[in-house]
Each structure stands twice: as C-alpha cells, then as structure tokens.
C-alpha cells in the first residue's frame with residue numbers, strides 16, 4: 001500500500017461518521033505513515049471509546065477496551081475474547097486514529113496556496129477556504145464533508161445559488177440536487193490530491209480541467225433550478241391565485257349554471273383541480289342574500305336552459321365569462 005493509496009483511503013473515510021483506524025489496520029500501513037498523516041493534520045488520535053484487536057487468538061476480532069486501575073495507579077488494558085475470555089493488551093494497541101476535519105481543511109488551504117485559514121461555516125462539515133483567480137475574476141473555494149448525510153440540504157444552503165463556488169469534497173461527488181440553485185463546480189480531492197514527500201499537493205491543471213467540465217455541465221442543465229424555497233413560494237403563489245379567482249361571483253355563477261350546490265361544487269372541483277365543497281358554494285350564495293336573491297324569477301328560464309344544455313357547453317369555464 002503506497003502513501004497515495006492511504007491518502008485515498010483517508011479521504012474516503014472523511015465522509016464517514018466516527019471512522020477510526022485501529023492498531024490492526026495501522027499495522028498494515030507503511031511504517032511511520034500514521035505519524036506522517038498526523039503531522040499533515042489529516043489524522044489525530046481517536047477521542048472516542050478505545051477498541052483494540054485481539055492479539056491472542058486466530059479470530060481477527062476487535063473489541064472495546066476495559067481499563068483497570070491498579071492500587072499503585074498503573075493502568076492495565078483488557079479486551080474480551082471468546083477463546084481466552086480476557087486478554088491483556090499493550091497500551092499502544094489501544095491507540096486509534098481518526099480524521100481531523102479542521103486539519104484536513106487547513107492542509108487543503110495550504111496545498112492550494114490560499115491566503116488565511118479556513119473559516120468553519122458548519123463545524124466539521126463546511127468551511128470557506130478562500131478565493132482563487134478565475135478568468136479575470138475570483139471564485140470562492142469551500143470544503144464540504146459528509147455530503148451524503150440526511151441534513152445535507154441545510155449544510156448546502158450555505159453555498160450560494162449562483163453556481164460560482166468551487167466545492168471540494170473528499171471523494172464522493174454528491175447528487176447535483178442537493179445544491180440550491182445552479183450546481184457549483186464540485187471537485188473530489190481524491191482526483192487532484194497526492195502526497196509529495198510529506199506534503200499534500202493539489203494538481204492545479206487537473207483541478208482547472210474538472211472545474212471547466214463542471215461549469216459546462218451546469219450550463220447544459222440550463223435554467224437555474226428552482227430550489228426548495230423557490231418551489232414553495234411558487235406553490236404558495238399558485239394557491240393564492242386560485243383562491244382569489246374563486247370569488248363569490250364565480251361560485252354564484254357556477255351555482256346559477258348548474259342549479260345545485262353539489263353539481264356546482266363538482267364542476268368547480270374539476271375545473272380548479274382542487275376540491276371545492278358544496279358548502280363553499282352555499283356560503284357564497286348565502287352572502288348574496290340566498291337562493292331567491294341570486295336567482296330572481298325572471299332568471300329561472302336561464303337556469304332551466306343551463307340544466308338542459310348540452311354537456312359540452314358546461315365545459316365552458318365560468319371563470320372565463322367574468
């Protein structure tokens with residue numbers, strides 16, 4: 001396993017929650033690799049509950065570590081084993097390593113030669129790293145982790161809707177639908193980052209190629225997608241318009257046309273594409289002073305005509321007649 005293989009492994013793990021590389025795993029790495037990655041800022045000693053691989057049996061199993069404090073204050077470490085019941089282990093075998101998200105953000109900042117330090121937007125998830133020059137202007141660079149988590153939309157909302165941002169992700173490029181508005185240029189670090197000696201290096205040419213391609217794709221997708229907030233606003237507007245269209249006049253016109261609350265309600269429901277109750281029609285008629293006021297005697301002929309008219313005539317929208 002080369003160090004670049006390890007870098008990919010670590011970047012892949014950066015999208016996981018609580019991923020710990022334990023002693024058994026680190027033992028298979030090139031010697032000193034875990035220290036090098038710790039120095040780079042990508043790894044740190046695991047802070048959670050300790051686990052350790054079993055050193056005593058043929059089963060490759062890893063167990064939680066129990067710590068016993070002796071009367072002299074010395075700590076001893078044990079794990080449970082199905083074969084030996086309880087196995088004492090060396091303290092160094094309890095050591096695990098985990099991803100340091102802030103360290104990763106800082107290392108990427110340095111590798112891209114960005115001024116200043118990363119500014120966390122959502123702790124452990126999203127950072128503003130700085131700006132890079134792009135075709136006579138500049139574009140903001142962000143780092144985003146764990147884009148597949150369920151709360152990803154609220155994290156993504158911090159990325160502007162204009163599609164100008166460059167969003168670095170460790171390895172997995174998320175679904176384009178998680179972004180508000182136009183999709184930003186998303187670049188997987190695993191495609192552009194390598195290790196040279198003990199330095200993290202980002203291939204600027206490869207990065208630019210991927211950004212150009214991402215921009216082209218976003219253009220091809222065409223019109224800026226309406227984000228979730230936008231869709232809700234449009235829905236509300238449509239609802240408000242439907243509501244305003246259904247004035248008492250329209251309800252009464254329907255009643256006069258069909259001569260019954262129920263039939264008027266059914267016809268309106270069909271036309272409006274939303275349920276209109278017969279009570280709603282009745283209330284409009286009542287507000288006008290009741291049936292007698294709405295359909296004067298002289299108008300009864302038109303009611304009769306309406307009821308007897310050809311079904312196709314009924315398709316004519318009363319709303320158009322207003």
Ligand SMILES: [Zn+2]
Pocket residue numbers: 054055056057058059061080081082083084
């Ligand atoms: Zn065992």
